[in-house]
Amino acid sequence: MGGLLPPAERRSSAVLGAYVALSLLLLLTGERIPTDALRGIGAWLFAPLDRIVLTADRMVAGWRENQKLHERVATLEIENLRLRVAGVENQVLRAQMELPPWHTQPLKPVEILALAGEPIPTAAVLSAGRRQGVNVGDAVLTRDGLLGRVGEVYPNLSRAVLLMDPNSALACEVESTSVLGVLHSFASPRPRLLLTGVPLADTVLIGQRVLTSGLSRRFPRGIPVGVVKSVGPDPSGLTHEIEVAQSAQLSRARYGFVMGGQPAVVGLP
């Protein structure tokens, strides 16, 4: 059959055959190939270009944000004053109740250079890496809530695995009722976050906030994750199917924070 084709067409068919064979081989064995180093090189190469492309977008957004931030600074200054008073009162009350003192954890501001995955991003390239003190397992958040965790660290960049990644799992609790569950990303029948493992006997209401729980060894307790969007029985009829709307707005994610200090545990959610 190949001999019937003209030489140019035979060559292009052979090239295509090689690409198809290589692609199929990668599909079958790709998960076993270590690609971290290649992604690291890619992130390093693309970081300056990402910054250039984002500059125009961020200049326009920065102008609008500046106006909002002026208002917000004024509001926060007033609130900060009120919280200082409440903080002093809190310390006194905790001492009276013999509770251990509350430790705050340092936040490192980072720029979110690029998002990967369509239509819902599953990974993000951050502008800080090992040299800036970022470690694998550190929590990544925005002012709205948790984005994910650092999955790969390069010298000056890092790659965060977002909550929508199919392999991510996060121990959470529902605010005020302390109902515990594990947050998973599901792609079928549509991409969404579900709080799993919540018994039907527990009461969960739409609109309640979902936070990280103390059971997660990667994340400190109390980081906002999302809001309960819908509640219903799961197909097994034993637990709730709770859909969670993520707090962090991915379409507007430009800056974030890395929260270090948690021990990196390999193989645990």
Add this chain to the structure above:
Amino acid sequence: MKGLAALIFIVVLTLLLRSTALTALAARGIVVDVLAFATVVWALRCGETWGSTFGFALGLAADLDAAHWLGRHALLLALIGYGVGRMSRSMVRDSARTQAVLLLAATVVHQAWVVMFELGGLAGWSYLVRRVVLATLATVPVGTLIVAVVRRVSGQSLFGHAATQADPAN
């Protein structure tokens, strides 16, 4: 050598657009399938060998970026590049209708293939259909418009082919 440099430049540009400017739209559910668009344009311009090479290179880079299912974009974009390149010999490449039809076919096939991997089959077919329709509605008009604008601005055909209408002087 010049062709290879152009290929690398377009691959980098496409990936940059995809990971920056288009992510805001994608997060709102509107996916402009820039991978399919770039592959179709390149294959129309350069034929099946370069079309499949471009599709494979672009797909492999996108697969590496996505970190899951290495080879899924590469396989389909190589096939799209080859198919469009083969067909481009026998069609009027500068016709907006031709470009729209090719973009439509490429976007539908590419999106359906990619979403099936994410869903693990056809279980969420309603989401698959919605995603494919939205991506097609976004990609086809935008892609056709971009080609037309580039042609108008540069003043010459992108694909080096005869005009779609007969010269009235003849």
